[in-house]
Amino acid sequence: MSRQPIYLDHAASTPLRAEAGEAMLRVMSECFGNPSSVHRWGRAGRAALERARERFAAAIGAEPAEVVFTRGGTEADNLALLGAARLVPGCAVACSAVEHKAVLTTAHALAGEGHALHVLPVDGEGIVRLDAVSAALTERPAIISVMWANNEVGAVQPVEQVGALCRQAGVAFHSDAVQAFGKLEVRVDRTPVDLLSFSGHKFGGPRGVGALYVRHRTWLAPLIHGGGQERGLRAGTEDVAGAVAFALAAEMAEAERDWEAARLGGLRDRLEAGLRARVPELAVNAAGAPRLPHVCSVSVPGVEGGLLLAALDVEGIGVSAGSACSSGALGVSHVLTAMGVSPGSGPAVRFSLGRTTTAEEVERVLEAFPALVGQLREMAAA
Amino acid sequence: MEKRSVLVAMSGGVDSSVAAALLVEQGHRVVGVTMKTFCYQDTGSHGKTCCGLDGILDAKRVADVLGIDHYVFDVEREFTRDVIDDFVQEYAAGRTPNPCVRCNGNTKFRDLLRRGRMLGCDAIATGHYARMGVDAAGNPVLLRAVDAKKDQSYFLWALPPEMLPQLVFPLGEMTKPEVRGIARRLGLVTAEKPESMEICFVPSGNYVDVLEQRLGAGHPSLAPGALVTADGEVVGEHDGFARYTIGQRKGLGGGHGQRLYVLGSRPSTREVVVGTKEQLARCDVRIAELNWLATPPSAGAPVQVQIRHRAPAVPARVSAAEDGFIHLDLDVPQSAVTPGQSAVLFDGDIVLGGGRIAA
Numbered sequence: 001m002s003r004q005p006i007y008l009d010h011a012a013s014t015p016l017r018a019e020a021g022e023a024m025l026r027v028m029s030e031c032f033g034n035p036s037s038v039h040r041w042g043r044a045g046r047a048a049l050e051r052a053r054e055r056f057a058a059a060i061g062a063e064p065a066e067v068v069f070t071r072g073g074t075e076a077d078n079l080a081l082l083g084a085a086r087l088v089p090g091c092a093v094a095c096s097a098v099e100h101k102a103v104l105t106t107a108h109a110l111a112g113e114g115h116a117l118h119v120l121p122v123d124g125e126g127i128v129r130l131d132a133v134s135a136a137l138t139e140r141p142a143i144i145s146v147m148w149a150n151n152e153v154g155a156v157q158p159v160e161q162v163g164a165l166c167r168q169a170g171v172a173f174h175s176d177a178v179q180a181f182g183k184l185e186v187r188v189d190r191t192p193v194d195l196l197s198f199s200g201h202k203f204g205g206p207r208g209v210g211a212l213y214v215r216h217r218t219w220l221a222p223l224i225h226g227g228g229q230e231r232g233l234r235a236g237t238e239d240v241a242g243a244v245a246f247a248l249a250a251e252m253a254e255a256e257r258d259w260e261a262a263r264l265g266g267l268r269d270r271l272e273a274g275l276r277a278r279v280p281e282l283a284v285n286a287a288g289a290p291r292l293p294h295v296c297s298v299s300v301p302g303v304e305g306g307l308l309l310a311a312l313d314v315e316g317i318g319v320s321a322g323s324a325c326s327s328g329a330l331g332v333s334h335v336l337t338a339m340g341v342s343p344g345s346g347p348a349v350r351f352s353l354g355r356t357t358t359a360e361e362v363e364r365v366l367e368a369f370p371a372l373v374g375q376l377r378e379m380a381a382a
Numbered sequence: 383m384e385k386r387s388v389l390v391a392m393s394g395g396v397d398s399s400v401a402a403a404l405l406v407e408q409g410h411r412v413v414g415v416t417m418k419t420f421c422y423q424d425t426g427s428h429g430k431t432c433c434g435l436d437g438i439l440d441a442k443r444v445a446d447v448l449g450i451d452h453y454v455f456d457v458e459r460e461f462t463r464d465v466i467d468d469f470v471q472e473y474a475a476g477r478t479p480n481p482c483v484r485c486n487g488n489t490k491f492r493d494l495l496r497r498g499r500m501l502g503c504d505a506i507a508t509g510h511y512a513r514m515g516v517d518a519a520g521n522p523v524l525l526r527a528v529d530a531k532k533d534q535s536y537f538l539w540a541l542p543p544e545m546l547p548q549l550v551f552p553l554g555e556m557t558k559p560e561v562r563g564i565a566r567r568l569g570l571v572t573a574e575k576p577e578s579m580e581i582c583f584v585p586s587g588n589y590v591d592v593l594e595q596r597l598g599a600g601h602p603s604l605a606p607g608a609l610v611t612a613d614g615e616v617v618g619e620h621d622g623f624a625r626y627t628i629g630q631r632k633g634l635g636g637g638h639g640q641r642l643y644v645l646g647s648r649p650s651t652r653e654v655v656v657g658t659k660e661q662l663a664r665c666d667v668r669i670a671e672l673n674w675l676a677t678p679p680s681a682g683a684p685v686q687v688q689i690r691h692r693a694p695a696v697p698a699r700v701s702a703a704e705d706g707f708i709h710l711d712l713d714v715p716q717s718a719v720t721p722g723q724s725a726v727l728f729d730g731d732i733v734l735g736g737g738r739i740a741a
Binding site: 306307309310311313314372375376379 | 454500501
């Protein structure tokens with residue numbers, strides 16, 4: 001390929017920040033001691049780990065003791081839901097219909113264990129219906145989970161209101177903030193939320209490191225049993241290097257958040273306006289909702305999604321469909337289904353912008369994408 | 383050699399892996415695709431066949447080693463409709479289908495060409511053991527593979543003839559050991575994969591499982607009926623005519639005084655007809671759903687016909703052609719001419735075309 005490929009799949013994963021990578025290597029070689037050991041090597045590891053915890057806690061307005069490092073966002077979601085529900089045998093649980101599979105599948109697993117599951121419907125813009133939240137609260141669930149912002153269409157959920165309702169009812173409120181952090185203000189000292197999930201590789205940190213914020217006096221049963229690390233909530237020798245890189249990347253993301261969100265929002269709006277103008281019948285999903293600044297999901301009728309994605313890749317443009325299974329084949333998006341988007345709207349394509357995205361890249365996509373859609377439509381009509 | 387952009391269908395097996403590798407070595411631009419033909423979760427045994435998730439991941443690893451792009455296309459809906467449903471209906475109607483022929487003709491190749499064009503490819507390659515050549519007039523023709531033991535041209539007669547100029551079969555001149563040797567030399571993960579002999583959507587190896595699952599165990603084709611001779615004498619009972627194929631000996635019970643073979647079935651009365659080995663032999667074959675990859679043979683023309691995979695092609699003559707059918711007179715009677723199976727007509731190594739054997 002003559003021109004640089006264009007990566008527009010930052011909601012799937014982001015390139016590692018150089019500083020985070022360097023910090024990781026440094027900590028791995030210099031602070032290799034087990035944080036639980038009594039000697040100087042252990043103390044050095046402990047110190048690095050706890051500094052990372054403090055720095056991340058500060059970035060979200062939490063107390064360090066409220067931060068549990070996990071092996072990723074999915075584990076954080078699992079710990080929140082399973083951990084809260086299993087303490088109350090037979091309790092109900094609730095989550096929105098547009099949750100990431102890390103939450104939705106976990107909630108269904110709880111249903112399989114005998115918990116009543118309330119899946120909260122969303123409106124046509126992907127926003128959870130507050131009346132459904134209120135109704136679910138009357139069932140006294142052990143936990144309600146509503147994501148901060150949706151990964152497929154970018155719809156930002158009314159976490160303030162949901163949190164307020166939960167607090168009123170005395171129900172633990174979990175939110176998956178994996179996509180929101182670094183793009184929106186995510187602060188636990190300003191939002192009534194009890195549990196929050198984070199994932200390092202969504203904001204330039206390493207893969208395989210995440211965190212669960214656990215507000216004081218929110219009780220969870222651990223999933224991983226062992227040596228009592230992470231206040232007994234996540235056993236296993238701590239990934240100190242991962243935690244340090246995670247916290248560093250989080251600090252950097254938070255420091256640049258205001259202007260980076262504005263920059264990405266501008267690029268996204270330009271992309272969206274151009275797509276609307278150049279691709280007939282294209283529809284922007286969740287267009288009427290408050291949205292993450294870097295996500296743009298469009299439905300394109302008359303084309304085959306998998307082939308469009310492959311053709312875009314051949315052109316050097318990397319984007320996602322609504323959802324993909326482990327084989328790489330495309331499935332039907334539960335998010336769009338929950339929003340009532342009809343299958344006739346065509347397959348969804350998600351563009352997600354990030355630190356490396358430039359205005360020139362957006363213009364190149366605006367040239368290539370409409371042309372490919374045109375070719376695919378001609379082919380389908382032939 | 384002319385450099386082309388070739389879309390290669392990679393199942394995750396050794397043959398298609400090496401086909402892709404050879405094309406890369408020859409300097410073509412190569413794009414790999416794997417078709418997800420059914421949901422491996424449904425079969426509860428992913429990994430046993432080449433089309434499951436493990437096959438997809440193997441294909442991706444081979445593509446990575448070869449430095450080519452690779453995509454997965456979900457053709458489950460089309461495959462279910464065109465191949466699996468047909469397979470089930472054929473058995474339910476007392477015939478013995480050939481799903482690989484159906485897939486090649488209706489699903490795989492058409493789809494590959496269509497998708498390939500979108501990915502900038504002008505040729506389609508697979509790991510089939512077959513060759514492309516040109517006839518005296520310079521038209522492309524499909525030929526048998528050099529390795530007669532591996533030849534798969536039998537499965538390719540139903541391809542749309544207009545596709546012939548776009549087809550590439552890199553393994554047509556090779557033997558299986560040579561193919562494995564190349565895979566080892568390149569360190570491909572698929573080098574030592576066992577041969578997949580089963581039908582990809584029948585992971586258990588027993589097609590009756592698929593029939594029971596999709597028709598229900600109570601379906602008439604799976605329900606007991608009478609074993610009868612050609613004269614109508616009832617000689618026993620069977621447990622569903624779809625469980626029997628022509629020429630089968632097993633499962634007929636003993637005590638008949640002579641060795642019995644399945645001659646056919648009568649779905650309307652749920653009878654399975656049995657008889658002697660001599661009764662199994664036939665000289666006339668009627669073929670429907672014809673597809674020609676070369677000029678169709680005229681009446682009286684000598685051809686060779688192959689009536690099942692791995693069977694030798696035998697001399698025959700086109701005795702009559704009617705609308706949508708031809709009749710063949712076999713020079714030597716053949717055992718177990720089986721409705722639903724493919725009859726493929728050859729002129730030497732050239733695949734002329736073929737059809738489904740009609741009752």
